[in-house]
Amino acid sequence: MKMKSRPKILLIEDDASIVGGLKKELQAEGYEVAVATRGDNGLAQAKEQPFDVVITDLKMPGLSGLELVEQLHAIKPKLPIILVTAFGTTETAIEATKLGAYDYLLKPFDMAELLDLVAKSVACNRLMSEPVEMGKARSNQSAIIGDGRAMQAVYKEIGRVAATTVTVLIRGDTGTGKELVARAIYQHSSRAAQPFIAVNCAAIPETLLESELFGHERGAFTGAHARRVGRFEQANHGTIFLDEIGDLSLSTQVKLLRVLQEKYIQRVGGNEKIPVDVRVLAATHRDLESAMKENQFREDLFYRLSGVTITLPPLSQRPEDVPDLVKYFMQRSGGEVGVDAPSIQPEAIAFLQDQTWPGNVRELENVVRQALLLARNYSISLEYAQEAYARTRKSVLVPDQTIAGYFTGLLAKAERGEADGVHAKMIEEMERELFARAIQLAQGNQAKAARWLGVTRTTMREKLIHFGLHPTGEKPDE
Numbered sequence: 001m002k003m004k005s006r007p008k009i010l011l012i013e014d015d016a017s018i019v020g021g022l023k024k025e026l027q028a029e030g031y032e033v034a035v036a037t038r039g040d041n042g043l044a045q046a047k048e049q050p051f052d053v054v055i056t057d058l059k060m061p062g063l064s065g066l067e068l069v070e071q072l073h074a075i076k077p078k079l080p081i082i083l084v085t086a087f088g089t090t091e092t093a094i095e096a097t098k099l100g101a102y103d104y105l106l107k108p109f110d111m112a113e114l115l116d117l118v119a120k121s122v123a124c125n126r127l128m129s130e131p132v133e134m135g136k137a138r139s140n141q142s143a144i145i146g147d148g149r150a151m152q153a154v155y156k157e158i159g160r161v162a163a164t165t166v167t168v169l170i171r172g173d174t175g176t177g178k179e180l181v182a183r184a185i186y187q188h189s190s191r192a193a194q195p196f197i198a199v200n201c202a203a204i205p206e207t208l209l210e211s212e213l214f215g216h217e218r219g220a221f222t223g224a225h226a227r228r229v230g231r232f233e234q235a236n237h238g239t240i241f242l243d244e245i246g247d248l249s250l251s252t253q254v255k256l257l258r259v260l261q262e263k264y265i266q267r268v269g270g271n272e273k274i275p276v277d278v279r280v281l282a283a284t285h286r287d288l289e290s291a292m293k294e295n296q297f298r299e300d301l302f303y304r305l306s307g308v309t310i311t312l313p314p315l316s317q318r319p320e321d322v323p324d325l326v327k328y329f330m331q332r333s334g335g336e337v338g339v340d341a342p343s344i345q346p347e348a349i350a351f352l353q354d355q356t357w358p359g360n361v362r363e364l365e366n367v368v369r370q371a372l373l374l375a376r377n378y379s380i381s382l383e384y385a386q387e388a389y390a391r392t393r394k395s396v397l398v399p400d401q402t403i404a405g406y407f408t409g410l411l412a413k414a415e416r417g418e419a420d421g422v423h424a425k426m427i428e429e430m431e432r433e434l435f436a437r438a439i440q441l442a443q444g445n446q447a448k449a450a451r452w453l454g455v456t457r458t459t460m461r462e463k464l465i466h467f468g469l470h471p472t473g474e475k476p477d478e
């Protein structure tokens, strides 16, 4: 099984000094980079070849950035385009977003900011373009696996709502596949050719979320130097996926409710009513009934959102699906960890079926990957499965334990002859702890966590695989 190819970026920029630096940075992050120095050439390349993201300058020979956005977006509405533009041309940048650019950056920009935006665009593009099969996996594609009764009911629901434009609320515990279901609905909908914009409401600071969703006018708040077009406006005629909707503040809930009811948005700090035609999919792992009782979630919004609710069963309620899931994940992870023909023994499957899986399918996926790493080219035995299961859950530091306490414990073990190779062990365990905490704090954003730790995204990815972490379950290179 081959690994997924590296994300491809087309850089359209006529200034050679900018191209050189940018290209190097992007390549260091693991991207494949193609360069065009004229707008018209860039457009031609983007039409012909599959790219994950296009980064374009505004002023170029051949064709302006704005014209490029307009023409390219008309042909490939799902391809994210990032416009880089000098300060003072902000209005043009806004124009570009309206014409379909995914986002824009003002020069001089921060490299970290650009890399973050690129990572976001790549993820967004892959969400839109990677098809999701239901029930069975074909080759290496994304699929919702599980043939048991519970999942059959879910597929039926997806089929029922996909073609409509009804709002769907997707519920289920963490790792049960809510995002996967949102993508499946989108891809089977009549809006599949239009953009799918995902917003993780929990990952954006509350103060910025309203502006992210609805945009803002210049001067709406400190730091709002220019007008910004929000995700709702961008998703016009398409689909917006509001993930972690249970984390919305009450004030944002009010505004969202209004958008759903009246079908127009108002930018923060603005009066203009801008009509939007957007299909809304929402997801949460939270118990909204309790949140409503505690006045943390508005009932009217709940009823608006839950025209149709799809609830994903926890994995423990569908052990019959575990064998298929295990095989699917062995196929998907095999290439990644360098195992050509992965296999597993029946006792190991039985063991995995018996666990309770608080992290649901995502946790199972991590355990399978870890087991493959342990077993290498051997079949995954019961022992490997058990070891992988233990490894993916354990944290070396128990809560509130100090580093000093950890060292003392480790050295005491060595003194008693119960541990050897203490130095290597400590380094390994501390490193795992650091990566685990960083990725958790970054809410799964690998680019962010990598930046904090001062490592490349490639290293980040390798370490996450090595430690069996992969908390988002997403392979960044997909």
Ligand SMILES: Nc1ncnc2c1ncn2[C@@H]1O[C@H](COP(=O)(O)OP(=O)(O)OP(=O)(O)O)[C@@H](O)[C@H]1O
Binding pocket: 143, 144, 145, 146, 172, 173, 174, 175, 176, 177, 178, 179, 180, 181, 284, 285, 325, 361, 362, 365, 472, 473, 474
């Ligand atoms: N039925 C399934 N078949 C195959 N893969 C699945 C299934 N359900 C979940 N996964 C995989 O498990 C991981 C987690 O799924 P997903 O991100 O959709 O969960 P989620 O419900 O959104 O979790 P969270 O609440 O933590 O955001 C992903 O890698 C996804 O591909």
Ligand SMILES: [Mg+2]
Binding pocket: 178, 179, 243
């Ligand atoms: Mg999710």
